[in-house]
Amino acid sequence: MGSSVSLFIALEGLDGSGTTTQSARLAAWLRNLGHTVHTSCEPSEGPVGQLIRASLRQKPGSPDRSTLPWLFSADRADHLYRDIEPALAAGTIAITDRYAPSSLAYQSMEIPMDQVYVLNATFRVPDLVLFHELDVDVALSRIGSRGEAREIFEHRSQLARVAKHYREAMAYLDARGWPITTLDASLPIEDVTLAIQAAVTALLPTSSEA
Ligand code: TYD
Numbered sequence: 597m598g599s600s601v602s603l604f605i606a607l608e609g610l611d612g613s614g615t616t617t618q619s620a621r622l623a624a625w626l627r628n629l630g631h632t633v634h635t636s637c638e639p640s641e642g643p644v645g646q647l648i649r650a651s652l653r654q655k656p657g658s659p660d661r662s663t664l665p666w667l668f669s670a671d672r673a674d675h676l677y678r679d680i681e682p683a684l685a686a687g688t689i690a691i692t693d694r695y696a697p698s699s700l701a702y703q704s705m706e707i708p709m710d711q712v713y714v715l716n717a718t719f720r721v722p723d724l725v726l727f728h729e730l731d732v733d734v735a736l737s738r739i740g741s742r743g744e745a746r747e748i749f750e751h752r753s754q755l756a757r758v759a760k761h762y763r764e765a766m767a768y769l770d771a772r773g774w775p776i777t778t779l780d781a782s783l784p785i786e787d788v789t790l791a792i793q794a795a796v797t798a799l800l801p802t803s804s805e806a
Contacts, residue, residue, distance in 0.1 A: 600687035601631055603799055604680065604720060606695035608766075609728030610759055612735035612742075613781040614788060618728070619693045621789045622796065626689055629800075634683035636675065637693035644671035665703040669715040672696060676719055697725060697774075700765035705757055709768055721774055723799055726792055727766055728781035732756045 605622070607615040616637070623633045639645035639652075648667050650658035659667060672695070683690045696716040703712045732755050770776050777795045779788055 601689055601800060602684045602687050603689045604684060604722045605691045605724045606722040607693050607726045608697045609781055610730050610735045612738035613728035613730040615693050615728055617785060618788060618792055619691050622792055623691055625793060632688045634688045634690045636679055638675060638695060640671050640675040642674045644674050665707055665712055665715055668699045672719055697765055697769055700768060701758060701762040704761050724795060725774055725776045727776055727778045729778050730781040732759050734782050
């Protein structure tokens, strides 16, 4: 059944909101239903993505933070045309952990939202954006329990600002017709997974169409 469904799904949310876990669970569920699935993330594994990670960790010799709006946009072009578009053309369900809404949320803290939007305006709009909404303190405690070196965006005051900008970014994209489903990411993992499955099921062909 259903192997040639082409869908583009993006998962979004604060650091610690569970997008990586839910991407993997969504991919596994879809594969189990017989679909071909491609998973990826942003910053991507490509050369621009690596520059971005170095910059976020403020590694000596890495690009200045002021370059991030352009680097994320360049990385997105690379990710989209090298990776996602070929997958979609082959009739695959492409799931990305973060996409343009992340730029609207994070880079709008540095330059106006309209400018970030313009930098991303030519990129494909996903068929579904799954926004994991999460309280800042819950996000921070989850990040803390991972025990990884914290990146610059992962400090509380910064995270609270990101949360505000995320809500604004989602309203901005919603007003421009982006298909956004908001999830309560403070719920247990399994409940969030079920909510995601319900949203994605609505986009899958019914067995009579497949
Ligand atoms: P993250 O998803 O945390 O990657 P990893 O788990 O590999 O470290 O992304 C790293 C940071 O990049 C995160 O704080 C969000 C930020 N980011 C932006 O600022 N703009 C963007 O467009 C994207 C995709 C991510």
